[in-house]
Amino acid sequence: MKKFAVTSLAAAMVLSIVVTGCGAPLPEVTESTETVPELGPASPKDDFYRYVNEERFKDVEFEYGTSTARAAFDQKLIDDQIEEIIDDVVAGSGYEKGSEEYIIKNAYDLYSAYDFENEPIPEELVELMDEIQNASSIEELMQIDAKLVRDYGLSGFLNVGPDVDPFDPTRRVMTFVPLNGVMGVSFQDMRDQLYAIDSVRDDAILILTVRGYDEDTAGKYGTELANIAIDLFSATDLEAFEDPMSFKYCSIYNKSQVDDVFTNVDIDAYLKEIGFDISKVDSYCVSDDDQLVALNAIFTEDNLNALKTWELGNLITQYGKYISPHYTQMAGYIGRDYSSDHDKAVKEISNVFESETDPIYVERHYSKEMDDALIGMCDDIRAGYREIISNATWLSQETRDELLRKLENIVYVTGMDLERHDTAEYKNLNTENYFKFCLSYHKISIKEQIDSFGEPVSRKDILMPMQMFNACYNPSFNNITITVAITNAPFFDVNADYYTNLGGLGMVIAHEMGHAFDSNCILFNSKGEYDPSWIKTEDMDTLIARNDKAVEYFESFVFFGVYHVDGEQTLGENYADLGAMECVSSLATTQEDREKLFESFATIWCQICTDEQIIDQVAYDVHSPAVIRVNAVCSTLDVFYETYDIQEGDGMYVAPENRISRWY
Numbered sequence: 001m002k003k004f005a006v007t008s009l010a011a012a013m014v015l016s017i018v019v020t021g022c023g024a025p026l027p028e029v030t031e032s033t034e035t036v037p038e039l040g041p042a043s044p045k046d047d048f049y050r051y052v053n054e055e056r057f058k059d060v061e062f063e064y065g066t067s068t069a070r071a072a073f074d075q076k077l078i079d080d081q082i083e084e085i086i087d088d089v090v091a092g093s094g095y096e097k098g099s100e101e102y103i104i105k106n107a108y109d110l111y112s113a114y115d116f117e118n119e120p121i122p123e124e125l126v127e128l129m130d131e132i133q134n135a136s137s138i139e140e141l142m143q144i145d146a147k148l149v150r151d152y153g154l155s156g157f158l159n160v161g162p163d164v165d166p167f168d169p170t171r172r173v174m175t176f177v178p179l180n181g182v183m184g185v186s187f188q189d190m191r192d193q194l195y196a197i198d199s200v201r202d203d204a205i206l207i208l209t210v211r212g213y214d215e216d217t218a219g220k221y222g223t224e225l226a227n228i229a230i231d232l233f234s235a236t237d238l239e240a241f242e243d244p245m246s247f248k249y250c251s252i253y254n255k256s257q258v259d260d261v262f263t264n265v266d267i268d269a270y271l272k273e274i275g276f277d278i279s280k281v282d283s284y285c286v287s288d289d290d291q292l293v294a295l296n297a298i299f300t301e302d303n304l305n306a307l308k309t310w311e312l313g314n315l316i317t318q319y320g321k322y323i324s325p326h327y328t329q330m331a332g333y334i335g336r337d338y339s340s341d342h343d344k345a346v347k348e349i350s351n352v353f354e355s356e357t358d359p360i361y362v363e364r365h366y367s368k369e370m371d372d373a374l375i376g377m378c379d380d381i382r383a384g385y386r387e388i389i390s391n392a393t394w395l396s397q398e399t400r401d402e403l404l405r406k407l408e409n410i411v412y413v414t415g416m417d418l419e420r421h422d423t424a425e426y427k428n429l430n431t432e433n434y435f436k437f438c439l440s441y442h443k444i445s446i447k448e449q450i451d452s453f454g455e456p457v458s459r460k461d462i463l464m465p466m467q468m469f470n471a472c473y474n475p476s477f478n479n480i481t482i483t484v485a486i487t488n489a490p491f492f493d494v495n496a497d498y499y500t501n502l503g504g505l506g507m508v509i510a511h512e513m514g515h516a517f518d519s520n521c522i523l524f525n526s527k528g529e530y531d532p533s534w535i536k537t538e539d540m541d542t543l544i545a546r547n548d549k550a551v552e553y554f555e556s557f558v559f560f561g562v563y564h565v566d567g568e569q570t571l572g573e574n575y576a577d578l579g580a581m582e583c584v585s586s587l588a589t590t591q592e593d594r595e596k597l598f599e600s601f602a603t604i605w606c607q608i609c610t611d612e613q614i615i616d617q618v619a620y621d622v623h624s625p626a627v628i629r630v631n632a633v634c635s636t637l638d639v640f641y642e643t644y645d646i647q648e649g650d651g652m653y654v655a656p657e658n659r660i661s662r663w664y
């Protein structure tokens, strides 16, 4: 029988704190469920997380194929809300041409009517594949590549496009985003598994044989492409690639520096072909110089056939659902989906037409009243940070002033900032069939993106769909996005008690605001410019010394006796949690309000996972597992000790000399 993390996880937590305080090795947690002791009712003093959530943990059943259950982040709730929108819109009629409803209804009907198995490959795609195969020079292939970017939504060989300038976030700069792989095989795969490179060759051979090449030729081109993949992989800085702060590696190249690198490709001609106004392109953002040099080196006439193969692979991957069903050899490329036609269509619309359901989602699930309450809470949280940062006398006055300037400059983005699109732009969509409909639809947003180059950047840009169950902080814009989906209960309820909301969504907001000062985002100044020198060196050193202690503190938490939380990997997130809790708990003054706040906080992290999921999360996730996010944060907070009268010997107790703080 599968042993789920809830029991052993809770046991491990209780043991780690009761028996050892923190940090020392744990008693072995055994493999059989029989030997995990039956847990009695939890006390807030011993395991606060389980105390709050244990009722929800009872009689849990995991849905087939899932590794998490009873999560407060309930994706099913959001999926159901979106399905309801789609169903209602599809059932209605008489929509204005080009409106969101018009697009959703047409997309649904056209998708449902399209016979992916039997409809021939769209002629346009056949022509494109022929065109790629017939390209007789690198120059010609690059022209086709530009067209695939412009009209078909591919990212192109060079993966270049406008993005916010990290050094001057008021403008966009042409940015070379480092490639991560060839033919769907990532460079990480190549690093971790010696034989991953074979997949590049095998997939190339498969594509070429279905397109009519004989085995020898396909094998030759496939091998050449695998060699290109090895060259690019060898030149790629994977550490930089995996660093969430890719900005650290960015440098700005001027036009002639880029021309010096690209001796084999005419960058101006390429960008012009995509549709950029190249008179506005004066600089480029580059974050992997060596990869760029290696990229230029592959564009030789000798490599033409291999590059054509790669391009075919890109096109077939992007439009696989229209192409793969026609080649029996590609059966493995078609995801089998046995859900009902209705569910398939809903899934497709939710994925592809998210921008259309999004404003309707806001209208249905968000109101001015909610927004006022939310903004009020944001302002209270800002005031809380203002107070604790002002009092952080371990930092110089100058640095505190700078941090406060950054705090005051934070902008909120909520559902109120999302507007419906201009129907005129979408009224001429091609409704002949689903393929043509999607193509004409995507062309509009690609063109918008191309045309936006050179336009001023708004800090109110929506960076996350409002129907996504999440929130985020963006260091360049110095803004936080609070989606509408995350205003669902238990995070927020406009009729709930203020402190319950503060411990729920308030903690999420404070967490995002806290990211402004985490170990990564602190490298951006109050204007959102990447500028590691904006804080005095002495204060930066003090901040880093605190980091070390925080890393040690979180590493003292252990799962199953062996898996320590990775303190380095989770530092930014743990700090955001800890700072957030220090901030919001400073806003609650009575016993009753504090209890509501802490309990609500533990509620939003409610979830049960399989052991494997926990181990996986500890290994790879920048967030600590839910139980740590609650118990480790509470165990280091004086106000929690006061609220629940935690004493030495209690499970939640950590000796004062081992506790940490973000701002105190």
Ligand SMILES: [Zn+2]
Residues within 6 Å of the ligand: 511, 512, 515, 573, 576
């Ligand atoms: Zn975070």
